[in-house]
Amino acid sequence: MGGMPRHLLLSIAVTHKTSVKDLDDMIKGVADITTKYEVSLVGGNVSRSKNGVTIDTTVIGELTRGTGVARSGASVGDLIYITGMVGKSAIGFSLLKLSTDIRSISHRMAVPFIASHLRPVPRVREGMILGTNQLATAMIDISDGLLADLDHICKQSKVGADIYTSLIPLPDIPRRLKREVARDPLYYALYGGEDYELLFTVKKGDKGKLEAVCKQERFEVTSIGEIVSMKRGISIIGEKGTEKIGHMEGYDHFKTYRGKRCLKKYQ
16 A cells, blocks of 8 residues: 556446447546546456446556555554545445435435445545655555454454444434435444545554644544454444454455444444
């Protein structure tokens, strides 16, 4: 983590029923994001698919020696941070599943959640700042869910973690929208994924430096927990107690379901 994207390879397979307009809209979306981050589309492929649409991308980037951040550098006592807010994208996805027509979702209040899912913001700049200033000891982006991606860091670093639910920045769901959202915001934050916020660890002694850099560079981070010994595993700590997490639930590409853990124990 912490590199600068430079080149994009894009491969597309579509059926004969795919309209030119749909392809044009997709290419426009690619052009928008590559222009924003100064990424060059340098190659790829277009082919016909018998069933469905397949889109495959490969991004090639650059990394200054000594500024890259792996998942394996977290140590006991490090503080756990995230950028931005988590859970908003998964809430947007749950709203989209209510109908195939976005316009049929009546509340304008749903738009920011849906936009978070359809147009996530990659934290490229923030990752580079954390790497260049040698602040993050381990880092990953949240694509599979906060707990699942934290588990990746813990396994690679051979550590455990304590997470405090009261510290996690959650989206505020408007009252009129709550009846359309199936679960508590905390569920979406822990298990939803697709936020693409950064989850990273920082040595306690660097807390002041991190806060100063974030203030200067104008981006927000939140401390949500602490790295502990591997034998303690990953625990979620809430007002009503602690739950030790065994099987880590989140998005899994080789499963057809997401976690169904009850959150009442630690809310």
